[in-house]
Amino acid sequence: MPLQLLTSPPPPPAPDELPPPISSSAILSLSLSRSSSSQCIYFIFATSDDRILLGPVFCRRLLSFCGKQALISLSDKSDLAFLGKGLQDLGYTIVSTGGTASALEKAGVSVVKVEEVTKFPEMLDGRVKTLHPSIHGGILARRDHNHHMEALEKHGISTFDIVVVNLYPFYEKVTSTGGVSFEDGIENIDIGGPTMIRAAAKNHKDVLVVVDHKDYPELLQFLQGKQDGEQFRRKLAWKAFQHVAAYDSAVSEWLWRQSDIYPQIWENPHQKASVYADDSLSVVNAGGIATAIQHHGKEMSYNNYLDADAAWNCVSEFRSPTCVVVKHTNPCGVASRADILEAYRLAVRADPVSAFGGIVAFNTEVDEDLAREIREFRSPTDGETRMFYEIVVAPGYTEKGLEVLRGKSKTLRILEAKKVEKGMLSLRQVGGGWLAQESDDLVPEEIDFKLRDAEFAWLCVKHVKSNAIVIAKNNCMLGMGSGQPNRLESLRIAFRKAGQEAQGAALASDAFFPFAWKDAVEEACESGIGVIAEPGGSIRDQDAIDCCNKYGVSLLFTNVRHFRH
Template identity: 80%
Template structure:
């Protein structure tokens, strides 16, 4: 202060700083050179923010435009509320920390390339408080990856909600599962999810038919579920969703928690909004691939690559005497895409690009198979079966029961010490067996 007084320099009461838009630049669709990325790293801005935040007792620091109205009210009232000042200072330090984290992550990718750095900082910010968590006695909130939200990247976190009740904790989980699954398919596809498991999946050139078949796969589970499409929802599809009756009794209108799609026509959105005041209608962009998947355990975090493999990445190797016809190969690929998204132990049975039945979450693979077979019923004849992992036993176990049911082709990773038993069993029953050498556990 002596130096300021000596040179006649005044003090600042308010400091407002907008940092260089680093997120926007380095994640732009046009791309950016390393040199331009470096140029977009703000140096003076963070320094001013830190200095002002440290001196929050005498300086108001603002880094978020949403705080402008509160700042103006504070100044008009001539308040000296230290809690308000501390809150702004906290927000300022948090803002700089997130900014520096994004720069650090970008530099790591540019110069080192290792997916797992020695330390990991994820810039997340609060999007909304939720009514409760997975259960009513649990408090909950939804945080968003700032590095993605600021460039409006894909996924459920940045989805636009056009209609319906506010999203719940479980809604976010289920919508994310449905969107992840439907995004896998290139052809027009409908996916219906219940408790994060796909209970109905169908691909057709006609999305109306795909929707009907997806519901038919398990209408009991579909009721109260989440419906996802990878194509635009137009008026005709919206009317079908609005008026469709449950196949179980032909009378009850199907009820859904959420509909999610990449876009809606104006009329399609109007029709869907008329179905129910509570129906949540989400518009989402396709997920960004290659991101780390993080999961918390007691005292730490697990990080891994996302399971982004597609059929083009896989060699479906025929190991049986029988070669499957082209139609069964297509069904095998379809079932394989579906089983990726089913909780382990997972079995999916499919035919004509439509899921007929699935078994999920069972401690042993045989029980998952039996559930899937029961769901598929008589349609199992000539269908494709996919398993998320190898079969530890074949004779008098899952492989033989599948063969006896009339399954046409089985797809599994292989890798068991009893692979030869599975091959011999399929040969005995004239069933095609494909190995992928890729496992899809989902816990």
């Protein structure tokens, strides 16, 4: 039954006197009174036998006995009166803090202030209000665990069924016109709020957690039995953790910006940037460039991270010893050989002009011999200039290998990375939100290639920006065309890079050819290509088949598209 506030409490008895047992069936009415002198709460029972006044020692027990409690602490008080009155009408006792309690009382809603539950006043200029076992015990206790409930009973703690909290407007405060001082920003970092939200969200099986005033009507409908229970609770918990995560991210970014120490990791000089590792991954699964160990060299830049990531992802596709050279996230040289030194030389020779200043990645350990080859290799364009690289990435290095590479340049970044596990999400930001999709993880075993060069070219083209064409022979990329608005232009660039070596080679396209005759397919056939691998799916696939048959070129439909934007 709801509590009724008495404006004129009777003189309180000795507060610690234990009253005689009262059965719930004997209670005729229940009212609540607050002493103006002691700021204590008293509960008055009217039973079939007598009226009994309970002092503050028994407040929490009675609240628990009477049933339903909601804890409300809000910065954004939109629709607070609507919520408070709705909960009160449903029989909830409302426990609240500071300004929220005042706003509820002003709206005519009876409130128990949080310090009357904790028996401890606000302190440290409001920094400590709800950080107390009487609050968090009541939120976190699992109702179906007897020892949890016994612990609450032992310590006189009552349970909370609903927690409604939103956080200090930190982002709005620190981004307001004129900004705020560092001290004001720090004071706007909420501590108690996120703690209550996380506790309630963790225990969402027993506690409803609400962080958005738009959910108040749905909450009241749920409490009236008009909503599906489990899914509603999970939805609220999900929103709660999102709310806290966004808040923590805003605080982290603000503190970083206040540090005046910006890593030199911009894409362009006028931009500032940072890098974040995904700490949600286990140590075993935390592969990739963000968690790579840097053994040597300058600080990584924004562009370095992107290029190194592209190189590492590409080289990780191959099972044979492989070297990949990347420039501006596109592989400009790829080669697989039993001898990794030969693979390195071939990868660089595929496009030595682009390779200069690029990123070199290996899927094998870098030993002393390979390190010396990297250090001393001359550019194939003039035979004299030592090749310069921004980064070398590999799964490991021998002690001697590291020593030799460190001697190549003070700035050369040497990264040791773990292979990224498959099945990860791919995220891209767009204006106002994010795009998420499964990563492009299809393995070659799922496609019957029959021709080795076609498989190699297909693995390479997967990592080239669309529209993408790759020409390969003998497990070596010969030419690549990328990023063109039309597929024909990408094809012409790839053939120009490959030169005469394109005769009898394999060509892979990341998407189908919309036209065949007098277009990309026929031009490839006339240039002497031996096999074409493409996804298929065009309404003109038959034209591509007829064209390849005319020129005696093998055509393989992979049924897998590899767009990369």
